[in-house]
Amino acid sequence: MARAKVQRQEGRDMSGDAGTAGTLGFGHQRTAEADGAHLSMAGEMSYGDYLALDQVLSAQHPLSDHHDEPLFIIQHQTSELWMKLILHELRGARAAIARDELGRAEKMMARVARIFVQLIQAWDVLATLTPAEYMEFRDVLGKSSGFQSHQYRAVEFILGNKNAAMLRPHEHRPAIHADLQTLLKEPSLYDAALELLKRRGLAPDEAHLTRDLTQPYRQHASVEEAWLAVYRDVGTYWDLYQLAEKLVDFEDAFRKWRFAHVTTVARIIGYRRGTGGTSGVSYLEAMLKVRLFPELWDIRTRI
Template sequence: MTADQHHGCPVTAAPAAPSDPNPKLDFGGTTPYEDYVHASVLHSLQRTATKEPLEMSFLVVTQVMELYFGLISFEWRHARERLRHDDVPGAVAALRRSTGQLQALRAAWRPISRMTPREFNSFRDSLGEGSGFQSGAYRHLEFLLGEKSASMLVPHRAVPALHAELTAALAEPSLYDETLALLARRGHPVPAEVLDRDPAGAYVPSPGVEAVWAGVYSAEPGELTELGEALTDVAEEFTRWRHDHLLATRRAMGAKAGTGGSAGVAWLEKRAQRTVFPELWTARSHV
């Protein structure tokens, strides 16, 4: 018996040192990293239309944003599913993850926002009528937040699979709709006209929902308060992303008309004024 065993402390053998401390280099084919990440595919997708070096930066950043749109959409759909099953902690966890992803998405504006008007205009014409306004993944995000409009399906009519996906998303309850349904199941007096409304329509703020949130926040903190705060974090970061988009556009091109036929800065200013999950903000005045 060793001294350590005598005093009740079991002796743990030290892990064996690897026979070769160097990483494995020969895999006899593609690397496991390539097989998992498909990095070569990602790096093959940048096809610039001009010889301007800054176009590459613009294109890569835009593609990174698209990847984040898809990731955040995944998290919000997961959160919505958890809410349907009354799993508030699971929903909150997904919303918290998406908050960090939204912060990274916001940071993606920095390379674009530092372009001078001359630099941006050096390749802008190559975009033609292309515009982020036409992003199907971004539109899915807005639908999940409850910002619904059937007219936003029009740009995607020529792509049947995407059009069908967005049409289904338009008709589904939003993340906020599922939150209010959960509050009603927990005994909170969410108005019937809110619960029974057509989910394909734009959400209209309700004094009754405002009163429900005021009650949640006036009570002792619990998982519904955590849910409210997680949703508010999402709303805040999404609003900041819109504001960053507005500032980047204003700095790079001023008040010029946007690509894709939009009004440019004027359109973005209008969108930036929208409030996500409105009663979560107004209810705070009554607590």
């Protein structure tokens, strides 16, 4: 009797959702058809149609016969899909800040921080690739390298880490090059936050706000003082304080992702030069020193 009771309980626990076809659970013969599922999809938009899975799942083209190359390809393709969503959210957050819709902006930034947690965990999967396995197909990569990712470059630009030289790898792709040029010239997410401080009467230096936006962001004493005023009077500036903390949450997640990237690359290729010609791990380690919102970190010693 006890065994039968367990089996009945397992049948309930494993019943799944209505989209699961076939026999559901252990010893439980309820089918998707009996549950009202649409099994005939002729002339209808199916799950695969909506997600364009034929195109997505046929986009992996290994250039070697090595078993582990698909892992390498899929790791990077899924990262690019997440980067696409990150860009969508960051653009939305920047626009929301400009409209004073801080709650909406904070939701978007919180989502991006969660995406980076997902991307950090993805490095654990790639770390199952050993140096010996990677070297079996490394040569087929040619000069291709992750630093050539136009979406990653767009993320860097919208976060204020701008470098016009990084447009060059995309000169052969006019549409992509034009999009990056636009982002290079536009205010960053942080610039939108600084303009918000100005609208609230916590004006950073005007010369800093009107600086050349194509250059990497450099911290400024007037910005630090503005944020310090927010943190010293949280009751008055609660919404600005919340926004600042969401920016810090995001940068914290972004830094952890960078560190996981460095660690994984060091584990797989050591300190040899990267396929794209960079110094590899040394180049990535230098990127760890970049701070996106420096004043928000420095004020913590003054509060």
